[in-house]
Amino acid sequence: MTLRLDSLGQRYGDQRVLHDITLTVPDGQLLCVVGPSGCGKSTLLRTIAGLHPAREGTVTVDGTPVTGVPDRLAVVFQDYGRSLFPWLTVRDNVALPLRRRGLPRAERRAEAERILERVGLDGAGRRHPWQLSGGMQQRVAIARALVCRPSLLLMDEPFGSLDAQTREDLEDLLLEVHRTDGATIVFVTHDIDESVYVGDRVVVLSPAPASHVVLDLPVELPGKRDQIGTRGLPEFVALRAEVGRVVRGS
């Protein structure tokens, strides 16, 4: 799906949050949005997801203006503990989006188990989210997002509260999913390293208020990435330095 933002602006009362953001994300691109905390990254995602109507400008998905939550869109939130439903089992959490497709219960469950296996959680389906570690809970949230085969996946600092090892595992899981499913992904993070490692392209937003795009950088690294090798490449180091300089405003 092609996502297009056209002079998008957003404000809360008198407070300008986003100002004049124009971006086109071509089908299948993994775009990372970086910016200092409080710069409106989450607001941007909520606007794309149709949870907030745009105050200025437009958001279109494949040419259709976004007025409600677009079809074939999925979101992964940072706070997995709150975004999952603790009263449902892991499997029922993942199967929840499938109800819309009118599948019988047995098929919904089988599909959920398939996706759980894919994110490395085979056998955890009958447990409850709070019985799992943070990393596993975020895998559940990713499985729930993937179960409907989204064409547009929005991720709001999804790995921000995980430890380094878990975060690297999930970054690689995300890259694998992106390679095989080819969805358009908008990935918001405040971690500069992460943005360069997972992104096809990095966009930096200016600090609040009235955040706008201050850097739009293609990431020209080999498609197949790995945590040790890729992060050691001179191109990686150069890109990271460039993004870092812009984020710090120097």
Next chain:
Amino acid sequence: MTQAPTPATRRAGNASRRGPVNPAGSTPRQVLLRLLVLLLALALWQAAAQAHGSVYFPPPGRIARRAHELWFSGPVRRAFLTDAAVADVLPSLGRMAAGFGIAAVAGIGAGVAVGRSRWAYALCNPVLQFARAVPPPALVPVFVVVLDFGAPMQIASIAFSAVWPVLVNTAEGVRGTDPLRLDVAAVLRLNPLERLRFLLLPSALPRIFAGLRLSLSLSLILMVFSELLPGTANGVGYTLTDAQSRSDLLTVWAVLLLLGVLGYLLNTALLAVERRLIGRGRSTA
């Protein structure tokens, strides 16, 4: 909450949401200890009553025997219930169940409706607080005038008194639904019914049960109170006033004992339902 809950916080979270948890614990030893305190209190009562020998304060042994005679010495095929039990206790319980049931259904339904919209909540809140503040027994005379004596009046009194705690608590519970989860429901495009079933009701369930527990004790109070009025023909409350008018203090005490036991059993049953519904799968979040 961004970190996975530790077992300790999870347990604490569970406790606070499950309502009254027995602080004395539930190991066999602790249960035995509690039973011992109960027996000791009974023994003291028995001894004091016997020593005093007053007709107004009969010893608990005689009260229990009278209760047994009155209600539980019937034939086996009627589960030992006597004619008096069938004629008085069962109708009372039936009316209470009807009143409580109406209050629960109406309270949860209206509570969800009020709690879902900030606008409706702001508008209704003063009315609800007012309705809740009126002492329920004071309403019974109104229902007597409107509906005359009999089961409809009694059921209406119970239902009208018991509905407010459920309604107010359900509304609060629904209102307290995590906004992030509401976003999740929107993104998953759950329809209103799915949103109710998978998000709003489970979120509000601990509060709903807090309301139901209050309503249950109110229902028992109103059940007795609505039967105390002249003009009632049967019921536990009727047995009480009837015995009092005949100066049959032993029966009066037996009725009080029966009410205490009934209240305890009903509350225990409600707690069991609550544990079953909320116990599993609830976290601090």
